[in-house]
Amino acid sequence: MNKRMQGFALLAARLAALLVPLLWVTTAQAQQQTAAQVNQPDGWNADLLLPEPQDLNADPSILEFNLEAVVKEMEILPGKKTQVWTYNGYLPGPLIRLKVGDRLIVHFKNSLPAPTSIHWHGLRITNAMDGVPGFTQAMINPGEEFTYDYVVPDAGTFWYHPHVDSAAQVGYGLYGPMVVDDPQAKAVPGDELILLLSDMSLTEDGQLQDPKVGGRFGDLFGREGNVLLVNGKVMPTLKMRQGKQQRWRVINAARTRYYTLRYRRSPLVILGGQAGMASRTRTVNELKVVPGERFDFVFTPPDDPGTEGVLKWYPTDRGYGSTYNRLAEDLVRMVTVDEPAVTPEAVPELLRSDIAPLDITGAKEQTLNLTIGYDQNDDVSMGINGVHHEHAVPIIAKVGATQVWTVRNDTDFSHPFHMHGFFFQVLDPVEGVLEWKDTVDVPQHTELKLAVQFDNRPGMWMYHCHILDHAEVGMMGHLHVEP
Ligand SMILES: [Cu+2]
Missing domain, CATH: 2.60.40.420 (Cupredoxins -  blue copper proteins)
Known part of the structure; x- marks a missing residue:
């Protein structure tokens, strides 16, 4: 080979070295599946599934079930027994799932050692069903029953909890999620995952802490539990696939704790949450969820296949001393399965057109x-x-x-x-x-x-x-x- 030929060969080799990966990348991109073409990984939400009540009513537009508030021994901390206050023996209580216009009938029995009631947080129902003793109903004493019976008028993510001695009773474990679907709602990508966030104050041997612990300072600051729970579990595992969207419905059922959520600063596309969808989406990298609040958003798993991370609670400035000397705490173990990444689907920007600003003239x-x-x-x-x-x-x-x-x-x-x-x-x-x-x-x-x-x-x-x-x-x- 003469010098000139050698030069050509070298040039060709360099070109090939440049082009082959380029071609390979293009082919790989052409082959990458979209999120719509694949399912969530097997058992992706197994650790986070919530029980649903047994429907006693044959009418598909009525959900009727028995709900008993009862103390149940559970293992929250490994090897320790805790006397948790529960609905039907579950922490959180059963997931109530309805469609707009459905009727809910709950035959409630109080088997707790204290009076209680149920408030249906966020629902625009008749006053008599609102669950506030002394104002909307009589106190439900130990051993007594009360039937809650109403029609759900709005879509959204809601929850239920006592409205008696609520800091103590919610702190002991009395809360449950409710989702009301609107079949007419705009379709968005992502498989639904309900994340009910709460915390519990436990002593080292697993006993429930005195709800008035900390006295005057506890009242002033509000009591944050020392054990963080997601769907009643300490550090559950969620499986995901890179690019395959999940639709998270987050509920803050903690007595006091504010949650700041973020995951590697990946975008969270907020759809609304409290009373169904908002007029349009907005995108954030970090979300503050205050007690009682709910958010509904699309989460796109960002991690490389075969890797692991942790969804954390970050301290939130909610006033004096709330962030001082505090570190992030673990919430959910995030496992990205070793399967090829997929291309996320587009999330529509406009979600609903039936919200107009209220006319406040003369209000x-x-x-x-x-x-x-x-x-x-x-x-x-x-x-x-x-x-x-x-x-x-x-x-x-x-x-x-x-x-x-x-x-x-x-x-x-x-x-x-x-x-x-x-x-x-x-x-x-x-x-x-x-x-x-x-x-x-x-x-x-x-x-x-x-x-x-x-x-x-x-x-x-x-x-x-x-x-x-x-x-x-x-x-x-x-x-x-x-x-
Ligand atoms: Cu306050």
Whole structure:
């Protein structure tokens, strides 16, 4: 081979070295499947599945079942026995799954050593079914029964829990998820995964901690459990495939704990959550979920095949001392199976067109100051406009009226504001996305304006801080909707 030929051969070899991987990459891309073409990995959600109740009613539009609140011994910490307060012996309680317009009949029995009730968080149901003893029903004493019977008017992710001694009872394990589907809702990619987040305060030997532990400081700061649970488990495993989307419905059922969720800063496409879908999607890399709040979003697994990670709880600034000296804590073991990555499907941007801003022309205005003080015994006493809920004078609203509530928080702690029975719109919403909510965070030293229209469900309704320790020491008010 002469010198010139050698030169050609070298050039050809270099070109080939450049082109072959290029061609290979192009072919590999052409061969990559889309998320729609593959299933989730086998047993992907096995560790996170929630039990569903046994339907006693043959009518497909009625779900009727027995629900018993009962103490059950469980192993939360390895090798330790805990007397958990449960619904039907499950932690969390059974998943209630309905369609818009379905009727729910729950034959509830209290087999606990204390009185209780069930509040159906976020549902726009009749006042008599709202589960607040002294206002909407009588207390359900140990051994007594009560039937909850109502029609579910709205789609969304909801949950249920006691409205009696709630900081203690929710802390002991009484909560369960509810999902109401709308068959007309916009189709979005992703297989559904319900993640009910909670925490529990346990002693080293696995006993439930005294719900008033920490005394005055516990009341003020709110009590965060030392054991983090996802669907009642410590560090469950989730399997996923890179690029194969999952639709997560996250519910914060903790008494006090705020959750900041992120996973390698991968985008979370928020669909809404509380009262079904929002008007359109918005995308975040990090999501704050406050007590009582729910989010519905599309998660795209970002990890390489055959690798593992951990979904963590990150400290959230909810006021004085809430992030100081605190580290991230583990929530879910995230296993990406060793199967080729797939190309994610597109998520539609517009989700629903039936939400318009409420007309607030001439709406009556109310100002609610969330307040913290001390009583004559020097115990923490919280309230609204300086009034403890035991002395609260109801806000009055006529059926059909629209009001604008300014919720002002001049305290050093954030307060998640929850209204029973009605949805509101936050005026000046995040990124202009319109959605219906029943729970929203009011960070320390800020205020929010909410518009709410009172439809024809008269009665006495509660609104309160969903840090349950705060509600217990008075941060709750009453709303009387008059016919
Ligand atoms: Cu609060």
